[in-house]
């Protein structure tokens with residue numbers, strides 16, 4: 001990362017944390033240059049970057065100011081109390097109709113789970129695919145099939161190590177996306193009928209996997225900013241025979257909430273005390289807006305209880321279907337389950353990603369992606385503050401590409417979903433994120449696509465539709 005980018009990130013963090021408030025002057029070029037020991041041209045470059053990202057504006061002969069972000073700041077959503085102790089899960093039909101609503105390329109994809117392909121280095125990746133294949137000995141195609149591409153495994157282990165989390169490579173299994181990693185992880189530690197602690201609201205595919213494996217959900221409320229309620233979890237673990245936990249400690253889907261390090265330590269202590277494995281879904285690990293990459297609960301795992309699942313789908317190569325699981329003490333059963341089901345993700349796709357990680361400029365791409373997403377988040381929040389009713393509440397996550405909106409109780413997001421669909425807009429209604437069909441007045445919207453006049457018009461239409469409830 002260049003010096004000016006680092007400095008820009010530091011200022012962006014001060015803005016995000018509210019240390020520099022909207023309308024406030026950012027340090028003058030001279031001041032910043034002296035204070036941070038950098039040249040005035042580095043400060044200028046950083047301020048141009050922050051201007052591009054829409055975080056500051058220049059005022060003639062006066063300097064740079066934090067942009068007045070939205071006409072009004074939308075308040076944080078409430079934390080929803082638990083509805084019932086345990087539940088059978090049945091959300092598939094609803095989730096499939098949301099996925100179906102995204103088939104038409106003309107649809108405004110606010111309901112999508114993937115960012116825009118425009119944000120990914122697909123041309124560079126296809127060169128890596130060709131190169132990876134050219135360099136591959138015929139025997140490698142079969143040799144690497146079960147364990148996974150050797151170079152890719154090395155690159156992933158290296159990234160764990162650079163984060164300060166050395167990982168024995170025997171723990172690592174390459175999978176078809178995080179989805180397979182999560183499926184295998186959960187299946188290897190549960191049997192039909194078991195209780196699994198999940199978040200409320202939760203990523204809908206986790207509910208579908210519970211449904212498929214005939215597991216019962218124990219929903220634990222998630223605070224929209226600070227993450228899972230550890231007191232409720234402690235109580236549930238003490239009273240119920242929970243066989244596994246499935247949580248996202250960072251940029252939780254759909255809320256964007258993240259646990260801080262103390263809470264992650266406490267969560268680990270809890271599962272260790274009860275000897276309950278944690279399936280940690282870290283699909284959004286690379287999409288943080290701040291400068292310091294957060295570490296997962298896995299960092300504390302001294303007993304191999306955490307099954308840590310990652311993916312390249314959201315940050316580099318959607319469609320390549322390459323992810324991984326660091327399975328701790330469950331690595332062996334996970335590996336065997338994989339051999340009994342898919343055997344391996346495509347070997348060429350793995351080789352392409354391995355080559356890209358070594359030579360493609362992955363970290364530069366990630367910085368650009370994070371900046372694009374941060375800008376798009378501001379644009380969507382801005383539009384929501386203009387078009388959505390006064391009582392609307394919204395999350396302001398420090399990464400990822402989802403916003404969670406909470407409307408007054410009278411707003412029925414399932415009806416809204418159907419009405420929006422007729423107007424060419426896809427949205428993700430609250431109940432698909434709940435085993436008990438809660439969150440009926442909530443909506444998840446994705447800002448993963450570059451903002452354009454159609455996005456603006458779609459927000460205005462949604463605002464009109466919401467006003468009719």
Ligand SMILES: Cc1ncc(COP(=O)(O)O)c(C=O)c1O
Nearest residue numbers: 113177178179203253283311313
């Ligand atoms: C929270 C979460 N976990 C896992 C996945 C699945 O990731 P992959 O595409 O790598 O299978 C998704 C994709 O939507 C997700 O949002």
